[in-house]
Amino acid sequence: MAEEKPHCKVVLANNIAKSLLEEVHEGLKKIPHKPKLVGFLASADPAARVYAEWTGKTCHENGFVFELREVDREELEDAILDANSDPAVDGIIVYYPIFGSRQDQYLQQIVSIDKDVEGLSHRYIFNMYQNIRFLDLQNTKKSILPCTPLAVIKILEYLRIYNTILPYGNRLHGRTVTVINRSEVVGRPLAALLANDGACVYSVDINDVQQFTRGQGLRKRRHEVVEKPGWTLEDCLPISDVVISGVPGDKYKVPQHLLRDGAVCINFSSERNFNPDVKEKASIYVPAIGKVTIVVLLRNLLRIVQNRLEAEAEAKEGKMHDDAVQTTE
Structure with missing residues (x-):
């Protein structure tokens, strides 16, 4: 009797986007x-x-x-x-x-x-790398994260790669991830965000490999980066639970033979970075993320409007309080 090959589940961005859209629709109801x-x-x-x-x-x-x-x-x-x-x-x-x-x-x-719905302003980028999640001391106004890295995180949450039993911020503890791309817009922010959530991340660029972690244990608040001299994909891929690739070129393909059996593979390039034979190794394959990125963009826009309306309401309340104080004096 022939041995049956494990089945790879292909997850389409559209299905993930639908659950995020419900959250957006709920938020829209509260905007005038x-x-x-x-x-x-x-x-x-x-x-x-x-x-x-x-x-x-x-x-x-x-x-x-x-x-x-x-x-x-x-x-x-x-x-x-x-x-x-x-x-x-x-x-x-x-x-x-x-x-x-x-x-x-x-x-x-x-x-x-x-x-700035893309979260590319210096303040937002600083907060992201420092693992500061709010804009205010009261922790009511959430900072904006760049759309594509956040879309990948939302996909990993949907796929239950994040362990929701662990406290927020440590939910990738024990996970090893390879991110192939270290652009300032997607690859490096993504590696930092995943490391800030507890993962050990290998960030692979055309020249070298860097390791992003939060240091030993669960105590550190933000990630640290160390160089891995001499390392290549041959070192990273066999030990990675999750492989995320975004190389902008039709010639580049992730070497399937290096993938760990049962790895989760996500492609965020406009080109396919994985060959069809990835399904022979991967347990889950997400071939594109564009539709999730756009819903995250709308989510960011909604958050910006909510932050502004809250700030306006606080300013109005503050003015009423000042007027009341003046009247009683």
């Missing part, structure tokens, strides 16, 4: 207006256009307003500043890459922190 997101497209990158079209479609289907503004890249800075000061605009997304240089990083920093 339709939140408006403005997207800036200033490059000829086809992947950016597809992402912009998906964003618009998802916004319109779920009670948000989306406006795509196509501008010349030399005029983008002024266009962002105009949107920052426009009270009708609740959130801003810029479709990168534009210049493909430090100028892109500069543009990320001029988007108002109160409208």
